Amino acid sequence: MALQIDAVTLFPQMFAAVSECGISGRAFARGHAELQLWNPRDFTADNHRTTDDRPYGGGPGMVMLAEPLAAALDAAQQRQQQKGVARPHRIYLSPQGRPLDHARVMRLAEQPGLILLAGRYEGVDQRLLDEYIDETISIGDYVLSGGELAAMVVIDAIIRQLPGVLGDAGSAQQDSFVNGLLDYPHYTRPEVYRGVTVPSVLTGGNHALIQRWRLQQSLLLTRKHRPDLLAKRGMSAAETHLLAECRQDNQPD
Numbered sequence: 001m002a003l004q005i006d007a008v009t010l011f012p013q014m015f016a017a018v019s020e021c022g023i024s025g026r027a028f029a030r031g032h033a034e035l036q037l038w039n040p041r042d043f044t045a046d047n048h049r050t051t052d053d054r055p056y057g058g059g060p061g062m063v064m065l066a067e068p069l070a071a072a073l074d075a076a077q078q079r080q081q082q083k084g085v086a087r088p089h090r091i092y093l094s095p096q097g098r099p100l101d102h103a104r105v106m107r108l109a110e111q112p113g114l115i116l117l118a119g120r121y122e123g124v125d126q127r128l129l130d131e132y133i134d135e136t137i138s139i140g141d142y143v144l145s146g147g148e149l150a151a152m153v154v155i156d157a158i159i160r161q162l163p164g165v166l167g168d169a170g171s172a173q174q175d176s177f178v179n180g181l182l183d184y185p186h187y188t189r190p191e192v193y194r195g196v197t198v199p200s201v202l203t204g205g206n207h208a209l210i211q212r213w214r215l216q217q218s219l220l221l222t223r224k225h226r227p228d229l230l231a232k233r234g235m236s237a238a239e240t241h242l243l244a245e246c247r248q249d250n251q252p253d
């Protein structure tokens with residue numbers, strides 16, 4: 001059964017980036033997932049189609065009204081139920097959420113249905129969040145202009161994990177992040193580009209050596225840029241040896 005995704009957003013046009021392009025676009029076209037967008041502006045009752053108001057307690061900016069969001073979320077939930085999803089998992093995108101990582105992506109990919117709420121302005125009335133949201137997710141420690149780009153990041157990351165979306169080659173290549181390390185560097189033709197030659201091990205044809213070099217590069221890059229990942233994951237004796245044997249020069253950025 002196709003993964004059912006609904007997103008509530010003031011800017012549904014933005015989601016064309018994920019629904020029409022690349023691997024995710026193809027996955028939607030082939031029916032691995034279905035995306036329905038809901039604009040809270042279409043669920044307003046007043047002539048001005050108001051979706052925001054000033055914050056109680058004062059301060060700068062505006063807060064999204066609970067009522068139009070509730071009506072849009074109810075419509076989304078109704079559609080999910082028509083598609084056979086009794087209890088869709090409801091996610092709000094916010095810097096205040098739990099950080100997104102590979103493990104969380106894999107658990108979300110097991111859900112039959114997801115409803116994503118993308119906020120704008122300075123945020124959403126807390127009572128709406130308390131009533132509707134199962135989980136708040138952050139894609140990183142920075143503020144965006146709204147939750148839409150974060151929602152698209154979540155959608156893209158999940159769709160790549162659905163069975164059949166990536167070919168066999170793609171699935172195998174993914175093992176790189178599955179093993180908890182950063183990816184190794186990639187090279188393609190020409191063998192000499194502006195005087196810089198591809199590392200000779202990659203053109204030497206010894207596949208055991210190539211595998212060993214790639215793991216070594218992954219370990220070096222992970223130690224340099226993401227020591228937190230190495231600490232969390234630990235290293236085998238063989239990996240420790242691989243790291244110890246390379247010299248300080250000739251290392252990736």
Ligand code: 9WO
Pocket residue numbers: 060061093094095118119120121122123124137138139140141142143144145146147150
């Ligand atoms: C706006 C703002 C303006 C002045 C002072 C403080 C402020 N905070 C915010 C703010 O957090 N706005 C958010 C915009 C409200 C919820 C939706 N928006 C959002 C989501 N921005 N960034 C995200 C987000 C989501 C997931 N992961 C990283 C960032």
